[in-house]
Amino acid sequence: MDTGFVYHDDYLKHDTGAHPESAERLVHIMSELKEAGVTEKMKKVLPVKASKEQIAYVHTDAYMKGVERMSKEGGGLLDPDTPLCSDSYEIALLSAGGVIKATDEVMNDSNNLKHIFALVRPPGHHATWNRGRGFCIFNNIAIAAEHLKRRYCANRILIVDWDVHHGNGTQEVFFDDPSVLYFSTHQYPHYPGTGWIDEVGKGEGDGFTVNVPLPAGTDDAGYLYALNNVLVPIAKEFEPEFVLVSAGFDAHVADPLASMNVTALGFGLFMDLIKEIAEKSCKGKIVIALEGGYNRDAIAKSTVSVFNSLLSRREKGRADMVSRGVVERVEEIKKVQRRYWSI
Template sequence: MCAFQIILCLQFRGSEIIQLQDFRTATLEDIASVHSRSYVFGLEKTFQESLIVAGVGLSLVDHVVAASKVSQTPAIGFALIRPPRHHVVPKGPMGFCVFGNVAIAARYTQRSRGLQHVFIIDFDVHHGNGTNDVFYDDPDIFFLSTHQEGSYPCTGKIDNIGCENGEGAMLNLPLVGWSGDIAMRTVFDVVIVLPAQRFKPNIILVSAGYDGHIRDPLANLQFTTGTYYMLASNIKKLAKELCSGRCVFFLEGGYNLKSLSDSVADSFRAFVGEPSMEEKVDDLGYLYDESSFKVKQAIQRIKHLHSL
C-alpha cells in the first residue's frame, strides 16, 4: 500500500486503522536470533573501530601542526590504518571504505587548526573518488590524484578539474597501464610540483596507496619500492618548502603483503633520510620497458589541458 493510500485510509476509516507511533528498537538478541552473533557484533565493532581509525588521522594532524611550531625539522605523520578509505562518497560507503579519513582530516585541519589551504596528494592505483566528490567545488582544498586509467572505480578522468568555485583546484592524472618509475618521476617533477607551489598549502595530506607496485595483483602499473621511496622523499621536500614540513600520510591500498611492507618501510627510510633498500628487495628483471615517447606525450596532454 502506497503512502497516498495509507493517508486516505487514515482520513476516512480512522476508527478501523491504527497508526503505530511508538515502536521499540530491536535488540542485539533479536538480530542474533537470525544472524550469527559474530556477524552482529562485528558490525557494531566495525563502526566503533571506524571512529577510532578516523581519530588516528586527527591526532596526527594535531601532533604535526604542534611540532611544526617548535622545531625546524619537518614533522611527518603516517597513519598505519586499514582498510583504505578514499572511496567513501558523502552519502555512503564504497570500495571497502566506511569513513573518508583524509577528507575528515582535511576539514578538521581547516576548522580546528586554522589551516585553510589543504593540498591532498593521492597516489593509490585507484582513483580517490570519494575525496574527489567531497571537495569538488571547494577552492581551499586542492585534490590531486594519480591512478591507473580505467581501473576501479573508473572515475578520475583528466578533464575532471572541479566545478564552480572549486574549478582548477583539482587535478586528476590517469596513467596508462604499465606506466612505471619513469612516468611517476616525470609526472611529479613536471606536473605536480607547479600547482602545489601555486596553491601555497598550509599542510599536505597524502592518500598513500601502494597497490601500483609491480607485484600487486589488482592493477598493472609497474611501480617499484624505489618509486615509493621517491614519492615519500619528494613529498617531504615539497612540504618543507611550502608548509613548514607539515605532512600526514594515510595508508590506502596495497594487497601484496611483501611489496606493501617493503614499500611502506622504504617510505619511512625516506622520511628519516636513510637510503632506499630497493636493490635488496626488488627483482627489477621483470619490468617492461617504458616508452619515453608515451610518457612525454601524456605529460604534454596533461599540461595542455590544465594550462600549466
C-alpha cells in the same frame, strides 16, 4: 625526532574474512618496520576514535547511523566489496581518528613532529558523503582535511593521492572547494571509473582538482615524470599550508588488483619529492594515511621505503627512460591545467 607513526592493535579487529583488505596487511607492515629498525627512530602516536561530529564533516547522519546499525547487528555487506563485522563501525571511527590525531600532533609546535604516517585501516578514499565502497567506510583523509580547516583555519591544503585507484570520494567532497587541492595519480581506465583529466573541480573549486590518469604498466620513472611535471609546479604555485597523502601501495608491480610497475623504492622517491614540496611551503608538515595495497610483502617493503624517505635514509634510485605513453598523457594534462596554473 621529527617523524612519527600512528598504530593500534585494534585496527586488526576490522575482520573482513577472506578479503584482500585484511588485518594481515598491517601485521606484515609492523613486523617489517621492526625488522628494518625504523620504529625506534620514530614517535609512536596512539589514535583516539573520531567523534560523530568529526565524521559528520564529510558524511551524512543517515549513512553514519546505517554503518553503526549494520555493524552492531553483527555485520554485513556495506557494498559488494566492503564487508563489515561487529567491530567495524568502532574501528572505522578509530581509523579516521588516527589520521585526525596525526594532524593534531604535527600542528602542535611543541612536539617538533613534522611527518606522521598513520598506519590505519579500514582505508577511506573511495567513501563518499553517503556511500561506503571499495573497502572504505569513512573517508579518513577528507575528514582530516576538514579538521585542519575547522580547527586550524587552514585554507590551502594539498592532498596527494598516489593509490592506484582514483579517490572518487575525496574528489567529490572537495570538488567545489578551493581550500583543498586534490591531486591524484591512478591507473586509468580502472576502478572506480572516475578521474579523467577533464575532472577539474567546479564553482569556486574550479581548477583545484588535478587528475593524472596513467596507462597500465607505468613504472617509477613514469610516475616521477608525471609528479615532477604536474604536481611540483602546481604545488609551488598553490603553496600548501599542510600536505596530506593518501598512500596506497597497489601501484606496486606485485599487486594483485592492478597493473602498474612501481617498486618499493619508487614510493620512497615519491615521498622525497613530496617532502621537498612541504619543506618549501609549510615547514615540512605532512600526514600520510594508508589506503590500499594488497600484496603483503610489497606493502610492507613500500612502507619501509616511505619511512626511509621521512627519516632521510634514502638510497638513490635509477634514472630509467620514461615511456612515450606517459609523456604524451602529461602533455594532455598540462594543456588542461594551463587554464589554471603556470605549467
